[in-house]
Structures are given as C-alpha cells and as structure tokens.
Amino acid sequence: MANKYISIRIDEFLLNKLHIVAQHELRSANSEIIFLIREAVEKFEEKHGKIDSLK
Numbered sequence: 001m002a003n004k005y006i007s008i009r010i011d012e013f014l015l016n017k018l019h020i021v022a023q024h025e026l027r028s029a030n031s032e033i034i035f036l037i038r039e040a041v042e043k044f045e046e047k048h049g050k051i052d053s054l055k
Helices: 012-024 029-048
Strands: none
Touching: 012 029
16 A cells, blocks of 8 residues: 655644654654554544544
C-alpha cells in the first residue's frame, strides 16, 4: 500500500508534548502519530465493528 501524506495544524505546546511522548516511546513524532491513529481505529472498530470497505 502506498504511503499518503497529510498536513495538520497543531499548536506548538501540544507538538512539544508529542515529541516528548514519542521520545519516551523511542519513536519519531511521525511514528507516534501513526501509532495513536491505529489505536483510535482499533477502539472504533471494537465499538462499532470492523471497517471493511475503503473508498
């Protein structure tokens, strides 16, 4: 699957906290964001059922 790129707006204070969390988890900020998105999707699927079709 090809990687896609998105751009987000995030305030500097939250971004700094993200870097601290990522560093603690031995991940890059990008990898930490991907990890958190995957966790959110898993929680959503547990509550609402598996997402099968992608557009």
